[in-house]
Amino acid sequence: MSWQRVELANVATVFNGKTPAKAEQRDNGHPVLKIKDVDVNGAFKGDFGSFVDSEFAEKFSSKKISVDDTLVLNAAHNSDYVGSKQYRAEASVVDSLPTGEWLVARADEEQLHPRFLNYWLSSPQARFQIKNLVKGIHLYPKDVARLEIPLPALAEQKRIATILDKADAIRRKRQQAIQLADEFLRAVFLDMFGDPATNPKGWEVKTVSDCLARISHEGIKESG
Numbered sequence: 001m002s003w004q005r006v007e008l009a010n011v012a013t014v015f016n017g018k019t020p021a022k023a024e025q026r027d028n029g030h031p032v033l034k035i036k037d038v039d040v041n042g043a044f045k046g047d048f049g050s051f052v053d054s055e056f057a058e059k060f061s062s063k064k065i066s067v068d069d070t071l072v073l074n075a076a077h078n079s080d081y082v083g084s085k086q087y088r089a090e091a092s093v094v095d096s097l098p099t100g101e102w103l104v105a106r107a108d109e110e111q112l113h114p115r116f117l118n119y120w121l122s123s124p125q126a127r128f129q130i131k132n133l134v135k136g137i138h139l140y141p142k143d144v145a146r147l148e149i150p151l152p153a154l155a156e157q158k159r160i161a162t163i164l165d166k167a168d169a170i171r172r173k174r175q176q177a178i179q180l181a182d183e184f185l186r187a188v189f190l191d192m193f194g195d196p197a198t199n200p201k202g203w204e205v206k207t208v209s210d211c212l213a214r215i216s217h218e219g220i221k222e223s224g
Contacts, residue, residue: 003152009145011112014105016074016141017098018060020052030057031096033065035073038087041175048096057097065089065096066106068114070121072130074103074139082139083130088118103141113154115161120149 008014020032031048039045057064065071066089073085087102098104105121107114120126126147133143152160194201 003150005148006151007145008105008147008149011149011151012105012107012117012145014103014141014145015063017071017100017102017104018063019100020050020056020097024052024056026051026053029053031093033071033093033096033098033102035085035099035101038071038085040085042085042087044087044090044093046092050099052097060097063097063104065093065098065104067091067094068107068118070105070114070118071098072103072105072121072139072144073101074141075101076137079134079137082134082137083127086122088115103139103144105144111154112149112151113157113161115165116157117149119161119164 017033025032029051030053032050032052033044033048034050037045037048069089071087071089072083074082076082076084105117107117121130129147130139130144133139133147135143151157193203199205
């Protein structure tokens with residue numbers, strides 16, 4: 001099926017967040033979403049590490065995060081990392097302020113479904129295009145805004161997003177199952193053998209070479 005392609009700027013707003021100066025940061029107040037607040041899997045870690053006062057927050061209120069905004073890492077010390085981290089804004093971060101290292105893409109919901117935009121920006125094709133837009137160690141909103149996005153009818157966008165939501169839920173459950181299995185196996189190992197670093201069960205300790213078979217011209221002999 002062939003869909004029309006339009007520049008992202010025509011169906012979304014693309015902008016950078018705002019990093020408060022050190023003197024503007026507070027121990028509490030209005031939350032600020034930093035890059036480190038999102039893990040490598042694109043999930044919010046659950047806690048904000050930086051805050052600003054209400055005056056600062058209102059001054060940059062247009063940059064406050066809305067649900068299902070797509071956030072992309074736009075600057076790093078190494079160009080390989082730029083664009084590598086993406087985050088779909090959850091309810092838990094709504095109204096927080098993204099730092100300037102976040103590029104935010106916000107859909108015009110009359111034309112573009114936010115979840116469709118999320119999935120498109122995270123697709124291999126879009127990620128490849130984004131990588132090619134990196135200049136030095138930065139990714140600029142004006143360049144991302146010129147990307148062309150396929151634009152089916154809004155109802156079709158919603159249908160596609162719903163299908164991908166279900167697939168993503170299955171993927172996340174599988175990840176959780178793998179993590180639980182890893183934790184279970186580690187717990188079983190520690191219960192049976194103890195922590196190798198402290199050897200609480202008092203196991204006899206040998207080097208690997210002590211346990212390996214010796215090979216000579218006469219054949220294989222057990223070491224020891």
